[in-house]
Amino acid sequence: MDPLDLAIAAAHAAGSLLRTHFGSPLNVNALEAHDIKLELDVQSQTLITAMVLEEFPDHAIYGEEGIAGNQESPFHWIIDPIDGTVNFFYGIPHFCISIALRDNADIVLGVIYDPIREELWHVRKGGPPLLNGKPIAVSRRATIPEAILSVGFSKTKTTIDSGLPLFQDLVYRARKCRLMGSAALDMAYVACGRLDGYIEQSVSLWDIAAGVLLVEAAGGSVKIETRPENPDKFSVVATNGLLPL
Ligand code: LIP
Numbered sequence: 001m002d003p004l005d006l007a008i009a010a011a012h013a014a015g016s017l018l019r020t021h022f023g024s025p026l027n028v029n030a031l032e033a034h035d036i037k038l039e040l041d042v043q044s045q046t047l048i049t050a051m052v053l054e055e056f057p058d059h060a061i062y063g064e065e066g067i068a069g070n071q072e073s074p075f076h077w078i079i080d081p082i083d084g085t086v087n088f089f090y091g092i093p094h095f096c097i098s099i100a101l102r103d104n105a106d107i108v109l110g111v112i113y114d115p116i117r118e119e120l121w122h123v124r125k126g127g128p129p130l131l132n133g134k135p136i137a138v139s140r141r142a143t144i145p146e147a148i149l150s151v152g153f154s155k156t157k158t159t160i161d162s163g164l165p166l167f168q169d170l171v172y173r174a175r176k177c178r179l180m181g182s183a184a185l186d187m188a189y190v191a192c193g194r195l196d197g198y199i200e201q202s203v204s205l206w207d208i209a210a211g212v213l214l215v216e217a218a219g220g221s222v223k224i225e226t227r228p229e230n231p232d233k234f235s236v237v238a239t240n241g242l243l244p245l
Helices: 003-021 039-055 085-090 157-173 183-191 205-217
Strands: 028-032 035-038 060-063 066-069 075-083 096-103 106-114 119-124 148-152 176-178 197-203 221-227 230-239
Touching (some): 003 096, 003 119, 028 039, 035 085, 039 075, 060 205, 075 085, 075 183, 096 205, 119 183, 119 205, 183 230, 205 221
Parallel strands (some): 060 075, 148 176
Antiparallel strands (some): 197 230
C-alpha cells in the first residue's frame, strides 16, 4: 500500500473513533494545570500504530503516546493521535489527527485531518499540498497590521512566560491574534491562507511534523528552534513567507 494512502486511511479511521466519542464522557489519564491526557489519545494512537505496522512491520512509530516498532528503521511515523486534546475534552470542535512519515531526516509525507469539519490536508514531498483534494496556497498578506495570527502558549509556566512578551507586542500590531489550541490545525490554516502566521514557544515534533511540509509546499516558511531547556521541544514560527516575523 502506498504510505500516503495508508496515512490517509489511518487518519480517517482515527477520525471516526474521535467522532464517536466527541461530546461523550471521557476517561482522563492525567489532569495538569494546562494540559489533559485522555485514554482516547492512547486508543487513537494504538489504532494508527496497528494499521501502520501491519503494512510496514519494520518501520518505527514516534507518537505523543509513546514509541513502537523498529526504532532502528530509517522510516519513522510521527503521530499526534489527538492534536487539541484540551479542546476535545471541553467539547470544542477544533482538533485533529496529524500523521507524518520521516525517511531518515526528511519528512516525505504529511496528513492532517479534522474529523468534525471533515477537512483533510495532505502532501507528499515535492508534490502539491491539497485540502480535500483541491490545491492550496498561503495568503499574500505581507504586513503585520493586516495579518491574522495564531499564538500558542503550550503547557508550562516557563513557556507561557516566554510567549507572553511576543503576544503582548503582536496583539497591538496585528489585525487579530487567536489562541486556537491545535498546532497542527494552525499550520494547516497557514498553508491554506486562513491564517497568515502561527507562533508557539514549545511544541513537540508530532504537533508540527506534517504541518511543516504542508506550509512549505504551500509557499510559506517555517522557522524551528530547539528549546534550550528541552531538546525534544521546539519553538516554531510558521508564516506565509511574506510577514516580517
Ligand atoms: C497541543 C498543541 C497546542 C498547544 C497545546 C498542546 P496536544 O497539543 O497543539 O498548540 O498550545 O499546549 O501542546 O497536547 O493537544 O496534542
